[in-house]
Amino acid sequence: MALLIADDVHERGMSTYITKESGCLSACALIFLAGVERQTDGTLGVHQISSDSGDLVSAQLSISDILDVLNRFGTPIEVMTWMFKTPPNDMHVFTADEIESYKINRKRQGLAPTPSQTLATAERSANATTVTPSPVTPLATATKTSHDAVSNDEALANLSAIEDYTRRPTRMALYTGLDLFGDDIQAERTIDAAECAKTCLSMNGVCKAFTFNTSSKITKGPNCFLKSKEGRADGNSVAISGRFLSSVEPDPQNFTISTIDPTASLFKDVDLPGGDLTSRPAQIGGNAQQCRLACIDQGRCVAFTYIKRKKECWLKGVVGSPKYRAGLVTGIKDVKSFSAAKIISLQ
Structure with a gap:
């Protein structure tokens, strides 16, 4: 047989x-x-x-x-x-x-x-x-991409049947409160997360993931960020992110990360006196965002204070008593676990 x-x-x-x-x-x-x-x-x-x-x-x-x-x-x-x-x-x-x-x-x-x-x-x-x-069916034609459309179509046409099978997305893992930070290839303004996901999916495999910002405060400019890869996992309470999975990829496992939520855990005009990890600022220049990421990446850091006027980033090993001080930004680190809220079949 x-x-x-x-x-x-x-x-x-x-x-x-x-x-x-x-x-x-x-x-x-x-x-x-x-x-x-x-x-x-x-x-x-x-x-x-x-x-x-x-x-x-x-x-x-x-x-x-x-x-x-x-x-x-x-x-x-x-x-x-x-x-x-x-x-x-x-x-x-x-x-x-x-x-x-x-x-x-x-x-x-x-x-x-x-x-x-x-x-x-x-x-x-x-x-x-x-x-x-x-x-094996041809991938959808790209409607929006920052890459050369002709070159991309030619590359897709040269895919073998197995290459097509192994790269074609069959599922989408959807996360709430998670930002896939960085690796943006394009930013759009869309009505909702579903439209953001469709825009990513229409890009013939160029877009691997997306993050949609649900904040009602963003009334202009892009709220849909299309990614060339998953990017850096980061907590953000107003974010909805999706990652596309091919048929050969297993369902994603739960994971835990250190994060300083830029929406819920940053405090303007707040200082945390004392508790500095070093006697000098960890970073001179940059901005509060870079200071936030520096604290996340430093295992001993539990909080940070950024002085805007001096462009100084102070990483903290202890969370002191907060005090009002104009022109400062303070963030508190937390540890959060994430799992896919839903895995949606695309077939």
């Missing part, structure tokens, strides 16, 4: 891919090797065929059939060697070095994916390995 499936995969020009944390062993390997394009980021294992009949002629015919299809698939000779010398009650699992040395992974050069192409993803279930076909 595996040979019939493998032959069909090859005849249809399908591509095969083993995802991380997945395995393709025994007969599944025949199907994987049939891919016009093939790539394994998981486990690939082979061994001899097994038979209870003891019929030598039948066994030889089976081996002949296997050799015929493997040859048509362009299977590396080293793979066939391991397949036929590994006992049926054992399994040879290829190492990363062997996969590279034997050139097991293969890309179809010069051919762009079309809507009729299909990607076969080899996945391991509890008792057997299955191949799940899914259509």
